[in-house]
Amino acid sequence: xxxxxxxxxxxxxxxxxxxxxxxxxxxxxxxxxxxxxxxxxxxxxxxxxxxxxxxxxxxxxxxxxxxxxxxxxxxxxxxxxxxxxxxxxxxxxxxxxxxxxxxxxxxxxxxxxxxxxxxxxxxxxxxxxxxxxxxxxxxxxxxxxxxxxxxxxxxxxxxxxxxxxxxxxxxxxxxxxxxxxxxxxxxxxxxxxxxxxxxxxxxxxxxxxxxxxxxxxxxxxxxxxxxxxxxxxxxxxxxxxxxxxxxxxxxxxxxxxxxxxxxxxxxxxxxxxxxxxxxx
Numbered sequence: 326x327x328x329x330x331x332x333x334x335x336x337x338x339x340x341x342x343x344x345x346x347x348x349x350x351x352x353x354x355x356x357x358x359x360x361x362x363x364x365x366x367x368x369x370x371x372x373x374x375x376x377x378x379x380x381x382x383x384x385x386x387x388x389x390x391x392x393x394x395x396x397x398x399x400x401x402x403x404x405x406x407x408x409x410x411x412x413x414x415x416x417x418x419x420x421x422x423x424x425x426x427x428x429x430x431x432x433x434x435x436x437x438x439x440x441x442x443x444x445x446x447x448x449x450x451x452x453x454x455x456x457x458x459x460x461x462x463x464x465x466x467x468x469x470x471x472x473x474x475x476x477x478x479x480x481x482x483x484x485x486x487x488x489x490x491x492x493x494x495x496x497x498x499x500x501x502x503x504x505x506x507x508x509x510x511x512x513x514x515x516x517x518x519x520x521x522x523x524x525x526x527x528x529x530x531x532x533x534x535x536x537x538x539x540x541x542x543x544x545x546x547x548x549x550x551x552x553x554x555x556x557x558x559x560x561x562x563x564x565x566x567x568x569x570x571x572x573x574x575x576x577x578x579x580x581x582x583x584x585x586x587x588x589x590x591x592x593x594x595x596x597x598x599x600x601x602x603x604x605x
Contacts, residue, residue: 447600449570450501450541458491458508459534463523469535471495472509485511488519500535500543501600504566508535509575512587521576525550525591533572533595540603545572545595552578554589563592570597 455469472481472492483492491510498504511519533545553559563573572595579589 444598446569447544447597449503450499450537450543450600451539452499452502453537453539453541454495455493455500455506455508455535455543456538457536459536460527460531461534462527462531465520467491467510467520469493469508480507480509482509483511485514485519488514488516491520498570500537500572501541501570501597503570505564506535506543506570506572507564507575508572512577512591521574521591524574524576524593525552525578527574527593532598533574533593535572542601543570543597544599544601546598547593547595549594550591551594552589552591554579555587558590567596571595572597 454471457466457468459466467489468491470483470490470492472483472494473496475481480494481492483490488511491508493499494507494509498506500506510521510524512521512524513519527547527550529548529550531547533547535543535545537543563575572593574593574595576591577587577589578591579587581587
């Protein structure tokens, strides 16, 4: 019995069992690969690895290692070519702007201390005799008389019949002139305390004023008060001229003996600090 024509023809390969098995394997692999790829798209990127102090860690050299894994390599800034240390910005920075810290500001240099300007020296005055002496600290205002040297070359004392008088050495400089002005007065008389009884209580910084015949006033400021024995009285230091106009107030001091009187002298040292015009 003869076979039909279609039984004699070979079956197409797309209908064979091997084709169907191969197609199933290919589709399965494709689906698996596509699923893995799709899952990696939604996976977040790993955070960078840092050291314990917050420094970034770079991967070690060589291929095949995962990023972020390897030995720590701290970022170092190269030293300047000049060999000088790199300047460090001040830690003081401007306030944040839009959530970001502002640029660092350099620390301003310290202000230079102001050097005090020395006071100007008062202008010297022409010659004019003094008429009154004022010690505001001791509440003294005394008229002035002229004194000169005696035949032994010593300065005489003002008359003791008026305990409020002071004497000015008339052959020396007048108040406000260049040189050393000499004024003497009694500490006490037979009638009792005199004009310079409190002279040893004067302290540096106190004022002494000498009003002149022309109406002007020379103002002196005390800078020292000393007591000397009469046997060791330093005449050159007391009476000698200095580089600036000065004043000496002299009275008796030290111990007292009824027969010989006081054993020493009190000397007030002052220098010219101001002059005043005549008051109207």
